[in-house]
Amino acid sequence: MINDALLVASNDNKPTCKGLFYRCSIHNFIDKSGALVSSTKLRPLKRMSCKGCEKCAGILDTLAEDLSCELPSKLAHGDVVELGVVIDSEDCESGLSDGWHVRAQLVENL
Numbered sequence: 001m002i003n004d005a006l007l008v009a010s011n012d013n014k015p016t017c018k019g020l021f022y023r024c025s026i027h028n029f030i031d032k033s034g035a036l037v038s039s040t041k042l043r044p045l046k047r048m049s050c051k052g053c054e055k056c057a058g059i060l061d062t063l064a065e066d067l068s069c070e071l072p073s074k075l076a077h078g079d080v081v082e083l084g085v086v087i088d089s090e091d092c093e094s095g096l097s098d099g100w101h102v103r104a105q106l107v108e109n110l
């Protein structure tokens, strides 16, 4: 009985997912060959982000498999984005999603 009560209490105190946040840094430079290079880097904001849950693990697994991420059309140096998964297709018989990709959405109010 006591163990059951503790289990319920610990589930109630389970922290909710805060999401995965990244800060954009854009650098333009000329490389050794003289080419103009524009690099966009998304650095993880660890203190602001979820410490780890099933949902975030799924997002990171999808990113690791695909290595592509849909970025906002206007992304500036210093912007903060939140990663999420977008469902592209569902199996018409089972109703389960069978295609998805990662999207970075701009966080307007910090």
Ligand SMILES: [Zn+2]
Binding pocket: 017, 018, 019, 050, 051, 052, 053, 054, 055, 056, 057
């Ligand atoms: Zn999470």
